[in-house]
Amino acid sequence: MTNKKRYTVTSALPYANGALHLGHLAGAYLPADIYVRYLRLLGKDVVFVCGSDEHGAAITIRAKKEGISPRDIIDKYHSLNKETFERLGISFDIYHRTSAALHHETSQEFFKLLYDKGGEFEERTNEQYYDAEFNQFLADRYIVGTCPKCAHEEAYGDQCENCGSTLSPRELINPRSTLSGNTPELKETTHWFFKLDKHADWLREWVKEGTLEGAQHHDPKTWKNHVTGQCLSWLDGEDGLQPRAITRDLDWGIPVPLEGAEGKVLYVWFDAPIGYISATKQWAKDNGKDWKDYWQSEDTELVHFIGKDNIVFHCIVFPAMLKAHGDYILPVNVPANQFLNFEGRKFSKSKGWGIEQHQYLEEFKDFPNKEDALRYTLIRNAPENKDSDFKWDEFVDFHDNELVGNLGNFINRVVVLTNKYYEGVVPQVNSDSQVLKDAFALVQTFQKNVEAFKFRDALQTFLELSSLGNTYLQDVSPWKVWKEDPESLEVKECLSNCIQIVTILSVLCEPFIPFSSEKIRSLINLPKVENGDLQKLLNQLQNKETLISEGHQLGEPELLFAKINDRKDASRMQLIEKQKQHLEDILAAEKANDRAPIKPEITYDDFVKLDVRTGTILTAEKVEKADKLLKLTVDIGLEVRTVVSGIAKHYKPEDIIGQQVLLLANLAPRKLRGVMSQGMILMAEDENGKLVFVQPGETWGNGHQVS
RNA sequence: GGCGAGGUAGCUCAGCUGGUUAGAGCGCCAGAUUCAUAAUCUGGAGGUCGAGAGUUCAAGUCUCUCUCUCGCUACCA
Secondary structure: OOOOOEEEEEEOOOEOOOOOEHHHHHHHHHHHHHHHHHHHHOOOEEEEEEEEEOOOHHHHHHHHHHOOOHHHHHHHHHHHHHHHHHHOOOOOOEEEEOOOHHHHHHHHHHHHHHHHHOOOEEEEEEEEEEEOOOOEEOOHHHEEEEOOOOOOOOEEOOEOOOOOOEOOHHHOEEEEEOOOOOOOEEEEEEEEEEOHHHHHHHHHHHHHHOEEOOEEOOOHHHOOHHHHHHHHHHHOOOOOOOOEEOEEEOOOOOEOOOOOOOOEEEOHHHHHHHHHHHHHHHHHHHHOOOOHHHHOOOOEEEEEEOEHHHHHHHHHHHHHHHHHHOOOOOOOEOOOEOOEEEOOEOOEOOOOEOOEHHHHHHHOOOOOOHHHHHHHHHHHOOOOOOOEEEOHHHHHHHHHHHHHHHHHHHHHHHHHHHHHHHOOEOOOOOOOOHHHHHHHHHHHHHHHHHHOOOHHHHHHHHHHHHHHHHHHHHHHOHHHHHHHOOOOHHHHHHHHHHHHHHHHHHHHOOOOOHHHHHHHHHHOOOOOOOOOHHHHHHHHHHOOOOOOOOOOEOOOOOOOOOOOOOOOOOHHHHHHHHHHHHHHHHHHHHHHOOOOOOOOOOOHHHHHOOOEEEEEEEEEEEOOOOOOOEEEEEEOOOOEEEEEEOOOOOOOHHHHOOOEEEEEOOOOOEEEOOEEEOOEEOEEEOOOOOEEEOOOOOOOOOOOEOO
């Protein structure tokens, strides 16, 4: 954290074509929310913006296929995501949308300014395939056709998956649109490209050294390794930076603000990051602020929170745009997170693997602490520097051990004891005791961690503070002293110190578990934490002032958190078991469905076209520069064939010499990794992908037919 | 094969620019305690830091080689 006057914090704009899952939350939204809430607690001037990214071909295509309008789709997901974030306590100052008129204007102005300035864009005209029925130009992957190299009939416009050739759509024989199935026509079209390449030099210096035009802009050591690494691999990559198209032929998006550019819109990655700016504008308008203070003032720190898939856009492309424009500040940090997996696998919507944010809220609607339980677990195990894994068992452990056993229990002990001994009134205070000094030290460590975007460590430090309280309480054991002497000063001091610690906890936890913070405050009968409260607390600790004064009346004891693994009430554990069962069902279903369905019927004539022969492997060797390929020579009686087979992962060359096999002998020859393969070895594959030779059941001569 | 990340206690992981007996949490074992949601506190066991070589007075920490894992990618089935 720099000591700037203002802070502009952004979270990646979600694409309004679907719901978000826990990985998104852990990656870009929760960390940003924590940082922002922390800044607010310090009394900083901060704006936290986000919103829906609502343009792009995926939305129009889906709309056409479903027979609804793009507007229907974006409205649905915009409200779903906005509302879900709210319910989870993600405290955006504004959740805007890129379909808003203000955003269209802002993007067009931005484009126009770069265009008029000259030197930033170039125009390129070429012919592209066009689907007349769907009335749009086709991206490469929306075109299929016959591969010119291997005659595979389902090759994509950019690549043939059969022979691996890199293709361009024009090379396909019999191209078809995947939208309408029709043959697309070629049409000439013009697009604008942003000359990213001309920005490479200063970008490299900016990323590597943190300097901008000779001046120190940020400390590059504060950037995460994987962020810097990925940027440099782009900047120093084989082809370096290339001009990138920033327009598309589409009827859904922001029209290119130029004469003769009808039917063209700004491409998503040009338009989406500008969404941060337009969101800020709208917020400023609604709140009587000047948006320029937050984007064009050197006194402002800009931070983008994103997932690792977005690093290049936020560390290279968008900064280049901002710099090209000239009036804008650049991000001081882009603390991108890696990915969160779910129970050992990637989130997969189609397979039902994982859980979406709104689903979680729905499934756990009867769980008392659902928002903070989730926030806590996701941060506790956030993919800050490497991919991490969400597990239900850990969710239960973290919740029950740390939130309930450590934090909740400490607070409860303190409130119960104070109520028992002093009717809930804060006893005599000594704000200069050692335990409070220790607590202050932990608060400072906590701050250091948050400011370095180490939220996992911050949470751990937070928990250490709660542990400090438990240990202290145990050491003094006021319940023992009390039995001897109910008027003991030691007991009063101990409990008062504990109450001070609870007060600190109630503030520190607010960025992470805001709902619980409020509950803790009500237990100690203080108002909800508000902006600047942490700063106030720091000053008080520094000056050894009391945080909560003698005579203050606490609230009634009440349990903060309910254990999940509760012997008296199984209901919460059942929620978890249900989730785990759901995953097991998916796995079981996968296993059951693993046998591929029977292919479409063929005739006997089709079958007899195959010439399968018995054979024996004579020699085998690895094919160079290929992990899976073995080059075999196979004796099929009449002749010896050279066959390349993808079995290197399953068999060592020396182990299969003499192996009897079945060979598809009349398959068209094909070159693989430079070796001509004359036929194909028949293999059987099980559900784990294990391959095994298919062979005659007894020793058999070579060259006999299989029928 | 290429690119990237990584192999540190049973599990999940910290260990920055090389420097005293390698750490935390969970789990396990033992004990203390009863204010508290079978919570808490204390102590203990457990690691030749993937393998080998090298640089160095000194290496999880630097260099090289090898090996294995994961992701992307290429080649497949």
